[in-house]
Amino acid sequence: MNITTIEALQHGDHQAFEKVFLGYFDKVKYFLNGLLRSEADAEELAQDIFVNLWQNREAIDPQKSFNTYLYTIARNTALNYLKHRSVENTFQESSANAMQEEAYGPDEILFAQEINLLVEMTVSSMPAQRSRIYRMSRNECIDNAAIAQQLGISKKTVENQLSLALQDIRRVISAILVLFC
Structure with missing residues (x-):
C-alpha cells in the first residue's frame, strides 16, 4: 500500500479502507489460518481485525510499514x-x-x-492363562475368537476361562459388599 492510501485511511476515507481491505484480507486470513488451523476462526478473526483497524485508524502511522503493523496485529490477535x-x-x-x-x-x-484395586488383585492372583485371557478380553477389547486364535486354544476354552475369571471376581466383590453394606 502506498503512503497516500494509508493516510487517507487514517483520515476516515471509506474508499481507502476498501482498498486496504481488498488488498490484505485474504493475506491476513491465510496467515491466521496457518496459526490457528481453523479456516472459520481465521475468517472471523480477520474480520475483527479489519473492524478494529477501521475503529482505530487514527493510530496508524503512515510513515511506518503497514505490512508489519497489520501482521503484528494479526499475530497478537491469534495469540x-x-x-x-x-x-x-x-x-x-x-x-x-x-x-x-x-x-x-x-x-x-x-x-x-478400592473395588478396581480388588479386581486387579484378584485377576493378578488367577492362574496365568486365565488372567491373560481376562486382560485381553476386558482391557484390550479383543473378542473371544481372536483371543483363541492368538493363544492357539479353542474358543470354548476362552469362554470357560472368562466365566471362571468372572466367578472369581464376583465372589470377591460379593464378600466386600457384605462387609460394607
Whole structure:
C-alpha cells in the first residue's frame, strides 16, 4: 500500500479502507489460518481485525510499514485467541471434573477405586492363562475368537476361562459388599 492510501485511511476515507481491505484480507486470513488451523476462526478473526483497524485508524502511522503493523496485529490477535481458548478449555475440563466429583462423592469415588484395586488383585492372583485371557478380553477389547486364535486354544476354552475369571471376581466383590453394606 502506498503512503497516500494509508493516510487517507487514517483520515476516515471509506474508499481507502476498501482498498486496504481488498488488498490484505485474504493475506491476513491465510496467515491466521496457518496459526490457528481453523479456516472459520481465521475468517472471523480477520474480520475483527479489519473492524478494529477501521475503529482505530487514527493510530496508524503512515510513515511506518503497514505490512508489519497489520501482521503484528494479526499475530497478537491469534495469540490472544489461542490463550483465551486454552483458558476456556482448562475451565471446561476442571468444571467437568468438579461435576463428576459432585455426582459421586468422595466416599463413592474411594469405594470405586478400592473395588478396581480388588479386581486387579484378584485377576493378578488367577492362574496365568486365565488372567491373560481376562486382560485381553476386558482391557484390550479383543473378542473371544481372536483371543483363541492368538493363544492357539479353542474358543470354548476362552469362554470357560472368562466365566471362571468372572466367578472369581464376583465372589470377591460379593464378600466386600457384605462387609460394607
